[in-house]
Amino acid sequence: MSLVDTPLMKSLASYLDVTAYRQGVVSANIANIDTPGYHARDINFKQELDKALGSPDAPLTPRTQGVPGLQERPDGNTVSLDREGLLLAQTQLQFTTGVALLRSELKRVSMAIQEDKGS
Amino acid sequence: MNLFGMMEVSASALGAERVRAEVVTSNLANAESTRTPEGGPYQRREVVFGTQRPSFALSLASAGAPMQDAGSSGVRVRGVVNDPAPPVVKYDPSHPDANADGYVAYPNINPVNEMADLMGAARAYEMNVSAITAAKQMIQQSIEILK
Amino acid sequence: MTIVPNLSTIPGMPALGAEMGAAAEGATPGFEETLRGAVQGVQQMENQAQQQVAGLLSGNGQDVHRAALAVEQANLSFELMLQVRNKVVSAYQEISRLQF
Numbered sequence: 001m002s003l004v005d006t007p008l009m010k011s012l013a014s015y016l017d018v019t020a021y022r023q024g025v026v027s028a029n030i031a032n033i034d035t036p037g038y039h040a041r042d043i044n045f046k047q048e049l050d051k052a053l054g055s056p057d058a059p060l061t062p063r064t065q066g067v068p069g070l071q072e073r074p075d076g077n078t079v080s081l082d083r084e085g086l087l088l089a090q091t092q093l094q095f096t097t098g099v100a101l102l103r104s105e106l107k108r109v110s111m112a113i114q115e116d117k118g119s
Numbered sequence: 120m121n122l123f124g125m126m127e128v129s130a131s132a133l134g135a136e137r138v139r140a141e142v143v144t145s146n147l148a149n150a151e152s153t154r155t156p157e158g159g160p161y162q163r164r165e166v167v168f169g170t171q172r173p174s175f176a177l178s179l180a181s182a183g184a185p186m187q188d189a190g191s192s193g194v195r196v197r198g199v200v201n202d203p204a205p206p207v208v209k210y211d212p213s214h215p216d217a218n219a220d221g222y223v224a225y226p227n228i229n230p231v232n233e234m235a236d237l238m239g240a241a242r243a244y245e246m247n248v249s250a251i252t253a254a255k256q257m258i259q260q261s262i263e264i265l266k
Numbered sequence: 267m268t269i270v271p272n273l274s275t276i277p278g279m280p281a282l283g284a285e286m287g288a289a290a291e292g293a294t295p296g297f298e299e300t301l302r303g304a305v306q307g308v309q310q311m312e313n314q315a316q317q318q319v320a321g322l323l324s325g326n327g328q329d330v331h332r333a334a335l336a337v338e339q340a341n342l343s344f345e346l347m348l349q350v351r352n353k354v355v356s357a358y359q360e361i362s363r364l365q366f
Binding site: 027028030035036038084095096 | 136
């Protein structure tokens with residue numbers, strides 16, 4: 001009986017999983033800004049999210065891909081600090097939003113359980 | 120990738136950029152050093168970076184977990200090497216380090232390049248600190264789920 | 267070490283559940299099923315939470331938000347079960363008052 005594990009919670013958990021993973025990829029890009037020959041990577045967020053929503057309890061196996069359209073510097077590195085910095089902030093905001101929505105859903109369930117205490 | 124591993128990746132970059140900054144400052148300090156204990160002028164040095172898998176990823180891989188991927192590796196200093204470029208020679212017979220023909224060998228260091236390198240290292244360092252802060256905040260927010 | 271309270275450590279809980287089930291069955295079959303369902307739900311949630319937290323603590327790449335969610339869900343499940351039990355107990359008492 002999973003009255004407590006609502007579909008919305010499952011979706012939000014998957015959303016948080018994919019968001020956290022993307023943040024990891026962004027962090028790796030930033031860490032390797034000066035590594036010769038390193039090409040910036042990213043995931044297709046929408047695709048990976050759809051995949052995760054389709055099988056909510058399965059562990060994530062996202063595919064990272066190279067980022068098209070980036071300038072390659074003389075040392076072979078394609079990481080753009082501007083792009084990664086923007087993604088860092090954006091992904092963090094996405095995570096914050098996901099957690100807030102999850103907490104509100106948990107609160108809703110909690111209140112539904114408590115509701116009849118007085119009667 | 121989990122949030123702790125992410126912090127490890129960013130932390131590896133902090134270490135690497137710091138080494139880079141140290142090497143650059145050493146170059147700057149020795150831009151005019153015509154004599155070293157090994158004989159000859161100071162040889163310009165530079166760092167070589169390479170990717171590195173965070174240690175937990177290796178244990179995960181050995182446990183058979185599926186999430187392995189070159190996109191999530193940290194960075195390490197593969198080595199600090201001497202710049203093979205020959206020293207700059209200037210004609211100055213009165214200099215104490217002048218050779219038989221009156222030429223002095225100076226390190227092949229351009230302070231402008233070194234400064235740009237240093238600024239690059241500082242900016243990268245700053246960016247990685249932001250990444251660590253972001254990961255830290257995400258972990259803290261996750262904990263707040265528990266009220 | 268359990269982080270979420272283990273049902274069997276609550277004194278009299280299993281016995282109460284069985285008693286409630288047996289007694290309520292005569293009055294209204296719905297009570298028994300609901301209570302049993304709630305108890306099973308808690309067991310399930312609790313196991314999942316323990317698994318997730320163990321994964322987190324052993325540094326296996328488990329994510330904090332997953333573990334936190336699982337623990338919170340186990341807590342809510344437990345709350346739910348308590349509320350259902352309270353309802354069953356009070357309903358039983360009301361019914362037994364009727365039987366003169």
